[in-house]
Amino acid sequence: MHSMNRPFTIAMVASALMAGTAQPILAQEEADDATEKVAIDKRYVNEINALATRPAVLKANQIFMDLEPQTKQDLIRLTEIPSPPFKEMERAKAYAALMREAGADSVWLDEVSNVLAKRKGKSGKKTVVVEAHLDTVFPAGTDVKVRQKGDTLYAPGVGDDTRGLTAVLTVLRGLEKANIETDADVLFVGAVGEEGLGDLRGVKHLFRPNGPKIDSYIAVDGHGISSITHRGLGSHRYRITFRGPGGHSYGAFGIVNPHGALGKAIAYFTADADQFTKQGIKTTYSVGVIGGGTSVNAIPYESWMEVDMRSESPERLAGVDKLLQAAVQRALKEENAMKRSGPDLTVEVKMVGDRPSGRIEPTVPLVQRAMAVSSYLQAEPALHVGSTNANIPIAKGVPSVTIGSGGTGGGAHSLKEWWLNDKGHLGLQRIMLVLLAEAGMAK
Template structure:
């Protein structure tokens, strides 16, 4: 998950008046009713019991994290970890657990009314290929292993929340669906959540809480969308001297890159931050051979769907212009062709900062004495956000680093606060069943 932090007020002052003006629109402000709501929830005896349970469970939560981290979950091959997580969350106290067609794990805790559904999700997959050594090593208080933080810690936190709710006898008004999702990373392209929320046959939650990253400050409420393409120009290929005059795919690709980057530069200098990158190129066989193909992989990103589509169209126009130009200068042989394949499509959008779920997330961070930070990022929350479902991504507690690297690490610095945060936001969204309060009073 790539996160972009909204600056603090102090940072803004140092950066100047322009940033301060921007900050005035983005600094989280909170309606007092949400602060009162969170405090009232936290004061409930059953919730206090759950909070203490999270602390008591720390050794087991650590072991759950190690167990899951050492269960490989490479891209597009998450089924082994999915089976393991399904067993663990059933034992934690879910009413029913199943694995869907794409290996998402779904665990339901029924609510009293069941009129609403709240999703709490962490992703199963890592970026590391099959065969990567995922054995956890501990140095001092720090755990090291590929994927130990992103997002295996999220899965362990979700398990702990279910255990805490069971131990404290917490029931909700709404149904709660805990999910371990596949395909969040890279070319997985959010496929697990896209399947979960698909138009035909998917679920229709009333709100969505993704658990990804660390700490208890971040609140991702803006989805950073992306379009990714693999562009392949194809020709007959031939000897650099004997076949001179045939179409050259490298020449066409060079023209396409030039036309695209020239126009994209103009289009992205104003408005919401929008980026583009010609990231990977390849093709050709020898210095004395005209290549038969030339390809490039291109990434573009924006939180604005309109801006993303604008840059996308500039790419399509540049490709066709380059194709026409290269075919126009050939002296012999067949025309050049081009294949345009979209290899990534992450939707963009935002849950407004004034929305109840964002306000509640801010209130929870404040309650736990953390400074809330509104962020834009590419996470599993992108999909529900784009569909108009109130959604945020929050961290799972503790401190981590080295995401997507072999030396990734996670440190349990008051990690239980992550579970407390998830529980409070979940209960604010799902509603605390009145019978829970009555039962707690009897005790």
């Protein structure tokens, strides 16, 4: 991340506008070759400035600070409920109970165990989603007990994304206690299946045919108050398995060997993908896991690998995927051509992950509002590409961003993950301001 030469706040810009000398506020957008500067339209600067100074909003800001002890307890409680991939039900039930207690008009779990808490708006003509994800990357049996050293909380999943869950919950509490009514309906969501092989299944279900109408989407993931993800990093993930009869390394010599095919497939794919990814929009590939075989003196009956490919360009992602498919078929053909006896080798190519790519332009009101809010809070807005739950609505053209929950943290996806409440209330203010700007405050 590159620092801007001069940070701006909304107060500075408002003053400059009145003086007729305003320079546009700029946000950084990480591009492939350089960092672009994206201007924030003064309409959204003025909108956020007016919204942030309304008495009810100022009251909610104070409520967020008053609620910090409760928010901390909610974070500890939820973190200590294990929520491994595909086993989020216990945490979902606890989160739903907290949403009911916070004052949502209706709370339910859908068919895949997403938690949905609806807060009705005055007109209800549109629906805005504020979401964090329920799952963590850690398998069942992981010690998720929260330990505190000084002001820092340590536990697997404490930041990613349990802090996001508690931030969304506390924003709901703040709106209720400050008696703030929105014009649009708001759905507060705890989503399943964001991590790994969960493959965004919770949000894919939200956007299923005949699912709820969603007009804007605000995902809460990560920490801080600067980052704004408005570009979806797509990915294809495969588990590829070569299978043969298997046999004794001497007695069955001459039959097909799945390891030989797997080795060829990896070599052909990585050589071609290396050339393909040296130009154009950043596109990546990785053979992450391989396995198979039973003994040093046995020809294996199967050999498998798991492959990850990523790009924010659907075309480039499809291109590197095509190279993988070709490499696998070439390896299969060549290994079968080498056999001296027995049946042919077979291959199974199973897609285990499909995250779509996409982009919401920085000129879209939701992105502009998110930038303006960061700047109002005296943070430098930075636009990013990322792989989050927002990939699904982004790919469908629904205005969407992913923003942090405030505070600071580190060690995500590790047993030493930590989160520190360093002005964490600013993250709550940020979520609320972006939400109210998008949903509208009822008169």
